[in-house]
Amino acid sequence: MADLxxxxxxxRICRHHDGLKSFYFERSFDAQPGQFINLWIPGLDxxxxxxxxxxxxxxxxxxxxxxxxxxxxMEFKEGDFLGIRGxxxxxxxxxxxxxxxxxxxxxxxxxFMANTLKSKRRSFSFILGGKSRKDILFADEYKKENNxxxxxxxxxxxxxxxxxxxxxxxxxxxxxxxICGAGPEGMLLAIRKIALSEGVEYELSFERYMxxxxxxxxxxxxxxxxxxxxxxxxxxxESQLAGISELGLPxxxxxxxxxxx
Amino acid sequence: MKNNAISVEMxxxxxxxxxxLSSGVLGLSASxxxxxxxxxxxxxxxxxxGLNERAGHKCPAVLPFEHGVLNAIGLANPGxxxxxxxxxxxxxxxxxxxxxxxxxSDVDEFGVVTEKIxxxxxxxxxxxxxxxxxxxxxxxxxxxxxxxxxRITRLVKDKSKGIxxxxxxxxxxxxxxxxxxxxxxxxxxxxxxxxxxxPGMIIDVNVRKPVxxxxxxxxxGACVLPVSVRCVWDIYRTVKIPIIGGGGVTKPxxxxxxxxxxxxxxxxxxxxxxxxxxxxxEINQGIKTYLHENKMTRIDSLIGAAHG
Numbered sequence: 001m002a003d004l005x006x007x008x009x010x011x012r013i014c015r016h017h018d019g020l021k022s023f024y025f026e027r028s029f030d031a032q033p034g035q036f037i038n039l040w041i042p043g044l045d046x047x048x049x050x051x052x053x054x055x056x057x058x059x060x061x062x063x064x065x066x067x068x069x070x071x072x073x074m075e076f077k078e079g080d081f082l083g084i085r086g087x088x089x090x091x092x093x094x095x096x097x098x099x100x101x102x103x104x105x106x107x108x109x110x111x112f113m114a115n116t117l118k119s120k121r122r123s124f125s126f127i128l129g130g131k132s133r134k135d136i137l138f139a140d141e142y143k144k145e146n147n148x149x150x151x152x153x154x155x156x157x158x159x160x161x162x163x164x165x166x167x168x169x170x171x172x173x174x175x176x177x178x179i180c181g182a183g184p185e186g187m188l189l190a191i192r193k194i195a196l197s198e199g200v201e202y203e204l205s206f207e208r209y210m211x212x213x214x215x216x217x218x219x220x221x222x223x224x225x226x227x228x229x230x231x232x233x234x235x236x237x238e239s240q241l242a243g244i245s246e247l248g249l250p251x252x253x254x255x256x257x258x259x260x261x
Numbered sequence: 262m263k264n265n266a267i268s269v270e271m272x273x274x275x276x277x278x279x280x281x282l283s284s285g286v287l288g289l290s291a292s293x294x295x296x297x298x299x300x301x302x303x304x305x306x307x308x309x310x311g312l313n314e315r316a317g318h319k320c321p322a323v324l325p326f327e328h329g330v331l332n333a334i335g336l337a338n339p340g341x342x343x344x345x346x347x348x349x350x351x352x353x354x355x356x357x358x359x360x361x362x363x364x365x366s367d368v369d370e371f372g373v374v375t376e377k378i379x380x381x382x383x384x385x386x387x388x389x390x391x392x393x394x395x396x397x398x399x400x401x402x403x404x405x406x407x408x409x410x411x412r413i414t415r416l417v418k419d420k421s422k423g424i425x426x427x428x429x430x431x432x433x434x435x436x437x438x439x440x441x442x443x444x445x446x447x448x449x450x451x452x453x454x455x456x457x458x459x460p461g462m463i464i465d466v467n468v469r470k471p472v473x474x475x476x477x478x479x480x481x482g483a484c485v486l487p488v489s490v491r492c493v494w495d496i497y498r499t500v501k502i503p504i505i506g507g508g509g510v511t512k513p514x515x516x517x518x519x520x521x522x523x524x525x526x527x528x529x530x531x532x533x534x535x536x537x538x539x540x541x542x543e544i545n546q547g548i549k550t551y552l553h554e555n556k557m558t559r560i561d562s563l564i565g566a567a568h569g
Contacts, residue, residue, distance in 0.1 A: 212323035226296030257339035
C-alpha cells in the first residue's frame, strides 16, 4: 500500500490520438484489476484513474481528454514527474468463464482484467464498445483475439450498436458464470438488469467524485448503505448495489451537494 | 439508551458510547452518518456547514503521511439548507444522537446558520470557531480571539432554541483554557477540543512544490494526541461543563487517556483512516476490557481521573 504521495517520472507515453493517451510509470506496487490510483498534477489538482494495465516493470493508465485536468495531462512528456497515491479500493475478483463488458474510456480497468485473466489462462469473452473505433483503447491489439468483440455506434468496426445488445446471446450459450463491467453508469445499470434477469453473477466498476481515496472525507459515500466507494468499491456486486439508492442520479459535486435532476 | 458500562450523559445527551464521530469525517450525508452510528459511535457529527455552498479546495485536499493526516478540504459543504435535509433524513433513520457542526464567515453568519440548522432539530450544535480557513476581521483565527469567541457563543446560544451547544476550539492560541472559560461564561453547554493543529506543509522533493493544493493544511491523526490530551487537561481544570476530547485517537488507550484528562466524550476522526468505522467497536470493546480488568463497573468514574 502506498497511500502517501509519491512522484514518479513518466517512463513512456503511448499516443492513441491527440485526446487519448496511455501513460507508463515504473511499477512500484501490486494492484488488482479494478483498483485505482489518485494522480496528481503538481499545482493543479488530483483525480482518480483506474489502472488500465500492469506488467512486471510498469503500470499503465489510459486517459481521455475531457476536462481541464485531462487536457493538461495531454501536454506531459516522457521524463516529467506526476504524483501517484494508491492503489485504492477493491477490484474485480478472479474467476473462470467471465464476460467482460466495457464502454468508452471507462472500460480501461477491463483491459487490465483481460490481461490478468489471459495470464492465468482463464476462459473469458470481452465485449468492448465505443462511439467510434478510435475511442476503443488498443483496438488493434484485439484483432487476433477471437474472444473479443468490438462494437461501435458509427460503423467503423465490425459490429454496430450498443454493447448491451450483445450480452444476452453470449449468456444464452450457457458458459458465462460472471459479468465484469466498466463504463458509463447507464450502461452498468443495463448490464445489472440483464445479469439479474439471466441469473448471472456480476461485478461493476462505478465512479463518483472522490477526494481522499482513503475512506475518511465522505465525499464518495453512496446514499442508502453509505458505503465508501473509494474503499469498499469502486467494483461493486449485487449484495452491495441492493443497498444503494442513488444509482442513475446525478453525482454529488465537490461541495457534497447533489444537483437537482 | 442502553445503560451499559460505557454509556455516558453529556450536556443532556445520552450516549451509548463515549465515542463520537468528529466533524469533517464521513459527515456529508445522512447515509454515511448512519453507517458510522451503526458501527458503534455514541453520536455522530455532520460536516461543518455554512450559509452558502462551497466546493472547497482542489485536491490533494487530504494527505496521509507517516504519522497522521494533513488536510485542507477548505470547508467544502453543500450549504446549511442542504445539510438540514440530510440531518432530517438522518433523524428519520437513526436514533443515535447527531451533532450539527456549523461555521460562519463572520459573527453574524453564525447566527443566521444557527437559525436555519435548528429546524432540523439536531441533538446538539457544534460551533466551529477553529477552522484555519476562517479568520476574523483582524486576520486572527476566530478561535484565538477571546472576545469574538464570546460573542459567537452568546449569539448561537440565544438562537439555538434550547438545543445544547458545544464550541470547537483550536490549540493554536496562547491559552485554550481561557477561551473555553469565556465560552462557558457565554452559555456554551460543552467544549469540543481540539481542531486539527498547525497548519502544516508537505513538500515533494522531486517537483519541489507543496503537495496540498492549498499548500498548507491542518494536521490530525496519531501525532497530535499529546497536544489534544494536554488541551483537555487544561480545559478540565478551568470549566465545569463537559468536554468532548478529540485529536489523534486511534486506539482504546488513546480514548482512555482523553477521558482521564477530563473528557466526557471522545471524538474519533482521522483515526478511521486505517480501520474504517469498525474502529468504534474496537475502541468500545477495548474500554470495556479495561473497565473489567480494573474491576470498574462504569466509565464515569474515570473522567478526569488523571487529575488525582
